[in-house]
Amino acid sequence: xxxWMEVFVLMLLAYAIGxxxxxxxxxxxx
Amino acid sequence: xxxxxxxxxxxxxxxxxxxxxxxxxAGASAPDFAARLTAQAPxxxxxxxxxxxxxxxFLSPRGLPSRHPLLVGGEPLDEPTRAEIATxxxxxxxxxxxxxxxxxxxxxxxxxxxxPLHCQEDVQALLRARTIRFEESSSRMxxxxxxxxxEVAAALRPCLGAIIQIxxxxxxxxxxxxxxxxxxxxxxAVRAALIERGIxxxxxxxxxxxxxxxxxxxxPADPANRRIExxxxxxxxxxxxxxxxxxxx
Numbered sequence: 122x123x124x125w126m127e128v129f130v131l132m133l134l135a136y137a138i139g140x141x142x143x144x145x146x147x148x149x150x151x
Numbered sequence: 152x153x154x155x156x157x158x159x160x161x162x163x164x165x166x167x168x169x170x171x172x173x174x175x176x177a178g179a180s181a182p183d184f185a186a187r188l189t190a191q192a193p194x195x196x197x198x199x200x201x202x203x204x205x206x207x208x209f210l211s212p213r214g215l216p217s218r219h220p221l222l223v224g225g226e227p228l229d230e231p232t233r234a235e236i237a238t239x240x241x242x243x244x245x246x247x248x249x250x251x252x253x254x255x256x257x258x259x260x261x262x263x264x265x266x267p268l269h270c271q272e273d274v275q276a277l278l279r280a281r282t283i284r285f286e287e288s289s290s291r292m293x294x295x296x297x298x299x300x301x302e303v304a305a306a307l308r309p310c311l312g313a314i315i316q317i318x319x320x321x322x323x324x325x326x327x328x329x330x331x332x333x334x335x336x337x338x339x340a341v342r343a344a345l346i347e348r349g350i351x352x353x354x355x356x357x358x359x360x361x362x363x364x365x366x367x368x369x370x371p372a373d374p375a376n377r378r379i380e381x382x383x384x385x386x387x388x389x390x391x392x393x394x395x396x397x398x399x400x
Contacts, residue, residue: 123181123213123215123216124177124181124184124215124216124218125174125181125215127218128176128177129173129174129177132169132172133169136165140162140165
């Protein structure tokens with residue numbers, strides 16, 4: 122697997138986790 | 152930016168932005184990173200007993216920088232040395248999983264016993280005059296080769312029950328990891344074609360060695376090195392390797 126793909130997978134994971142946290146904190150209220 | 156109000160579109164464009172950012176970050180730093188690993192590898196390999204025969208190539212099959220090295224040139228070494236080299240290379244900080252160019256997930260136990268049967272000679276006689284052709288840098292077989300594959304399948308029929316190895320070779324143009332992938336794909340394509348013609352799948356083994364084994368007396372760059380070889384082995388000399396060995400082959 123080329124390096125850019127590993128970077129992409131990790132960053133996508135971080136993005137998904139960030140979205141999840143954001144939704145848990147602010148998303149449910151409104 | 153009204154379209155971003157729709158959550159699905161907002162999430163998808165965020166993911167696309169992540170993709171662009173990853174390409175940009177990796178494009179800027181990956182070549183240097185891979186070059187650093189490539190520079191560190193030879194000293195480590197020499198120390199582990201690989202001499203300067205074994206090389207570590209930090210490229211993905213499509214030639215992009217990768218942290219998963221392909222180890223080339225370890226064919227004459229014994230298993231413990233290969234394991235030691237693989238462990239040593241894996242211990243360089245930043246290196247990921249290791250592959251050997253001649254490797255699959257099996258270890259060869261002891262001296263394999265090869266006993267060529269007659270049908271190997273029949274097949275080789277067929278392939279001496281004609282070769283199975285492929286479309287350029289593709290594993291799709293040329294239509295004209297169908298007839299030859301028919302004849303090869305017929306010649307292999309007396310050997311049913313034996314293990315038949317199909318080996319793919321390329322010339323040395325292009326990056327070696329790509330050559331190995333291509334030769335493996337081509338060997339697999341031939342295997343699939345033989346299965347289609349009624350040769351049982353469990354007796355067919357495939358393998359791609361890239362440009363590592365040119366035809367005797369030929370320059371490695373000669374296109375005549377692109378070929379498929381069949382060898383019939385009477386016994387199955389393959390034994391699974393213990394789990395957790397860092398040197399799969």
